[in-house]
Amino acid sequence: MWRVPVSRAHLDDAGMTLLFLGLGIAIHLTGLGRIGDDLHGPGPDWFPLLTLGIGCAFQLLRSTHPAIALAGVTAALVLDTVTVPSIPVWLVFSDIVYAAAVYGSARLLRVLYGVCTTVSAAVLVLVAASPALAQWRLLFVCVLWLLALVGSPLAYGLAVRTHRSALALERNQSRILAELADRERAEAVADERRRLARELHDVIAGRLSAIAVQSAAALRYPDNDALARKALAAVRTNSVDALTEMRGMIDLLADTADADAPAATRETAGLRRLDRLVAPIVESGTDVEIDCPPWITDADTVDALPPVADIAAHRILAESLANAVTHAPGQPIRIVITHADATLRLQITNPVPTPAPDSVAPHAGRGLANMTVRAGLVGGTLDVVRTDGDFTVTAILPAARTATSHRSTS
Template sequence: MTLSPRQQDLAIALAGLLAGLLLVSVGAYDRNEDVPAWLAMVPVVVMAGLEVMRRSHTVWTVSVGGVVFGVGVFYGSVLAMVVMYTDLLYAGVLYGRPRMGKVLHLTGGATTLVLSSLTLLYADVPNALVVAGFCGLIFIAPVWTADLVRRHRDRAETERLRAEQTALLAELDRRGAVVAERARMARELHDVIANHLSAIAIHATGAQSVARRQERTADDPLVEALAVIRENSVQGLAEMRRMIGLLREDSPEGPYAAPRLDALDTLLAQARTTGRGAGLAFEAYEEGERGELPAPVELAAYRIVQESLTNALKHAAPGTVRLRIGYRPDEVEITAESPHREGQGRKLQGAGAGLVGMGERAQLLGGSFTAGPADGLWRVRAVLPREAKGEQP
């Protein structure tokens, strides 16, 4: 058990008081026959009371303690009182103002010099040396010790503050580097990818205009393909601009809004429109109560569903793609099954990166992810804990 500073002071005062009472009761003190024993306890009691305020009122405790010490020596010197007075001198230097040490060094040295000189004048050299030794132990030793401890403590505090300052500067440098890198990434996304998406949307719109002039019907495969290209490019451009706003924290567009599972219907509608020409149909089922999901879990679930549907559009054979999302008390299970295309499938640049990304999202949250052929289907299964156990994606 660790005592607080206040409790430590009370314990010191109580220990000194009990020690003084014991010494006086057995007569183990410098007795004056003309002074009753109970009177010798008065300085001990007062010194114990001063010990309680040794940290908060250093000037008063040292000053009053010196007077009490002189009175105690006259009425009968008790060792407990002497020890408590040396502790008051120690606390005065350690917890008081910096100039307190200089003052007590001067007064302690002067007191030792005066008392030893008077003893030498009225007695002999051996007694003068004994007085000088005792005075040094009482008036000088605790002051010198406290001054040494305070210097080490102040030096340690200075080093701690310097280390904190260094760490703060390093953190500021790191944040500055992150901000600069985010700005560079935002600039590259804006100048390269966003421009390409914008060009795709513009050319798709132009192609739609040509198709209308050719009086092509709305169910014409070319018209449908152009509509899908334009819609996806516009949506991709909008998400790219929101991502740029996230990277640029001072963007007037505001903070980036992470997609939510409420938008699954929109994903399915887009997938049905895009996959109609490839003979794909999409079905979705939800089991259990969704409830309130943490933002990292909901974002990971949305991205896994989005990537699963995209992979089905790219690689699945004609048939029905079934998406199931099960909401359980402790986890969210996502299963996507699509008709498996035998062989290597369509060779596309970056194939396989989507599976790796989905697996990383699940693992970062402490979940699991599997993907592969099963019973003539391509099955993707991800289990995400409702309370994220790992890093946020």
């Protein structure tokens, strides 16, 4: 079975055309269709029905092809005017003027202005040249006629066109804003996932690296009970600290963290905890040299540095030490911490043996990227340099020293 696809626009145009055709036939049958005896042309009385049919045929294209509809109806209007001028064709022309103003292109709109001006001028000239007794009255009625059937549809169509253009612009802007919002949400989710990955890496990887070093030291000397007890105590300490930090992270994600969360984080992640980072490495047999101002690691001056800089420095040191003992086990490590001109400078250096051709490059993974991000988040920088067999991590963090507050620690 064959089916011809018909759009909503075609149905609307067909309905409008049938309405004007029926109205025109009704006006003609009542005898009110002619426009004055003085304007009667040479055509027969039934001729307005023919021009009406021609105009309605082109009216079927009012919204889909407004340019063709305007040209066809204008031609029908001219033919009607020079034969038997009638009202129904003018009604069809007024609807086409409206449709062309609403659905037509910008170029057709300029043509529409010209058509309306030409038709109005021609009608005024024709009326002015008629031998009517009360010519000024007929001219006045003609002006009202043109305003009603040409000016009003044109103005209303332009208003509808402007409204539709504004509506389309608003919809486009809403779509763009929705896309931007979706993109921002996706970026926010990605940033949050990266932040969580960074936090988990620093908390878990650092603590597990320390536990691994301590366990390795205990296993190296199985008959040394004192060393084994020390290793077990250090393992427990690192495990408890890791659990504390994990609990703080879980509370933060669950929106249950309170205002003391940063302080709680600094209990296990601050430069005053440097000894806990270094002790298991030293006990495993690695030489660690520290050059650091005493007030930085003093428990009584924990608030002398901004919390963000203090925590970031601890994370960078922990990751650097974990990398050193993982990729260069047994090699001496040197830590230099300085504070001058409101700047905290960290430098961690350790020798790195030349890897075998088939081995993995040292210090490869998320650690360096995480340290770089942490330094950038607090407004600092991080550089990694390997020269003459030494691997050096240098972090420069803005850390203006604040008024020192003393507090007791357990």
